[in-house]
Amino acid sequence: MGTVLPLAVGQIRRRPASFVGLAVALLLAVATLTLFGSLVAAQAAAPPAVSRTPVDGPGVMLIAGAFGEIAVLVALFVVVNALGFTVRQQFRDLALLRTVAATPRQVRRLLRAQVTATVLLVAAPGWAVGALAARGFLGALQRRGMAAPGLRIPGAPVAMAVALGVALLVGLAATALGARRITRPTPAAALTADTAGQRRTGVLRLFAGVAVLAGGALLLRLAATRAPGEVDKAGQATMLGALVLLVGLALLGPLAARVLATVLGAPVRVLAPRVGWLADANLRGYAARSSSAVVPVALLVGLSGTMLIMTSTAERAAGAAGIATGVTRATDVWLRGAELGMLVCFAAVSTVNTLVALTADRRREFALLRLVGATRRQLLRMLAVEAVLTTAVGVLLGSAVAATAAGAFARSVTGSVVPAVPVAACVWVLAGAAALTVPGILGTGLRAVGGRVPEAVGGERE
Incomplete structure (x- = not known):
């Protein structure tokens, strides 16, 4: 020692x-x-x-x-x-x-x-x-x-x-x-x-990810089969199931990031042939690195969206029945708002920390690109495209979790898998995810692409 x-x-x-x-x-x-x-x-x-x-x-x-x-x-x-x-x-x-x-x-x-x-x-x-x-x-x-x-x-x-x-x-x-x-x-x-993350996802990690997703599905099934009078228990099982699904996505992150980046990157390569191609290649080729950036965004969108839609669904069901439940009383609405604020805080901190550290760690990579003729402006444009794609992949994964979890909760409360979606609140969540991701990557990128190229290529990573 x-x-x-x-x-x-x-x-x-x-x-x-x-x-x-x-x-x-x-x-x-x-x-x-x-x-x-x-x-x-x-x-x-x-x-x-x-x-x-x-x-x-x-x-x-x-x-x-x-x-x-x-x-x-x-x-x-x-x-x-x-x-x-x-x-x-x-x-x-x-x-x-x-x-x-x-x-x-x-x-x-x-x-x-x-x-x-x-x-x-x-x-x-x-x-x-x-x-x-x-x-x-x-x-x-x-x-x-x-x-x-x-x-x-x-x-x-x-x-x-x-x-x-x-x-x-x-x-x-x-x-x-x-x-x-x-x-x-x-x-x-x-x-x-x-x-840098070009390796394939291991078999053990794949099995673990599938097993965790199955566990999340079981929790959501438990939430969906709760009696209409057990709204609070259904809500707790729904939130826990959403979190377990997000853990499963984190385990399968490199695979999910590569697949979605391939789908979303196709139009980007057409619209921006140079920087778009390079940004798409980075996201698909360095899947482990990409998933490290995508998972916090999915966590932010998935948990926030689940709670917002779940509360809106419970309020609509209670209003239709003319009753008040634990999730619709003013005191408990405040309680869930406080919980949502805490979860958003955790997810936001994770998102900013990960994106800033990931971008700063690529200083040598950017220097090598500058050696082969890329300008700082081109690198920043590439980072902007990467930031948009990263946000889109994270939003899609988080939205998929939120939709699945909210559907299970709605099945318990209303008998239908179609929840009540508070569109304005969900738009604010998506805007918040973009506001954390894009400026975080570009702000760090401004510093990472600067400096003298020989020193950046031969020096230590920060």
Whole structure:
């Protein structure tokens, strides 16, 4: 451990851009776990007179469990996605270490040390953000009569310790998976392996993706078969099913990105023969890299669209029947709005982090294109086309998940698979996805295509 820790810290200091996204994702995960853990602790530690006070709604414990279930899963999903990208960015450095006699065990220890150091670095600010959010959220619940007035967030660090432990366990588990591709081949094979994502999707990953999609389909079937009076349970199963489907799409991301890019790229190649052809070739050829950019967009659109359509469908069904359910009462509408805001925040952070890091990591690629005659203006036009295609692929995948999940929910609530779609709200979601994706890629691209070409070609990636 004496040499591993300095190497880990040195790698973080030398490549800070590779770890910023991971640090932000881990901070959000720690804050989210602290937030909902603190709510559970507040209810569990409350005196009997306070805990038995009648409230409007399901109560703090159920809110923290049902509300936090999806939020925590999304936060951890963002962590796994960010960590996988961080490991891929270090692939060549780690392969070089293996050529100078570093063993697979030492490489795994190095990655574990990096994750541990990053988790510990963000632990304190994550705890602070989570504790403040817990107090603010509990206060909002109390003002709406959804929590007992006497509840207080305890000062005991149990929730913080659990948050740190869960974030660390998830990070280490994801590290073990990410290290396999580096430690499995011989050092020479690892050094010459493609790191940009031109490899085919492995059979094991394909099987895992299909299995996860099947699990999501089963959850949506459970949601669709709920009785009309169990709207809240159907809604929870729908959101969980949508998230599982998105995880399955993440596993099948390279394949899905290649197929959709091929379909969408055909008209682009006709309309813009030069930059369009190059942008389409990049998306199809570097499928793993493309999927890293597409998955956060699909996450944003899929979860936001599912919740918006689900709420609109429930409101229309309740209005037609002249009744109010858990998803249509004013207090619970606010609760779901808060949940939607949190999910959008996670997805937006994941989208921006991934796109900025991906584009910045292509500095050497852009320099090589400039060596063979491409101008900065042409490269920016190529990036603009890539940004549009990336947004379109992510929107299509996310919309497919939202439509499937919302159809299952509508089947439970109305007996028909056709949901009520809030067109204006969904348009805002699509506009938000484009506003995050296109400026993120072009803004980073402005810096990545600049600088002196010889230095960019021969230098280190940032």
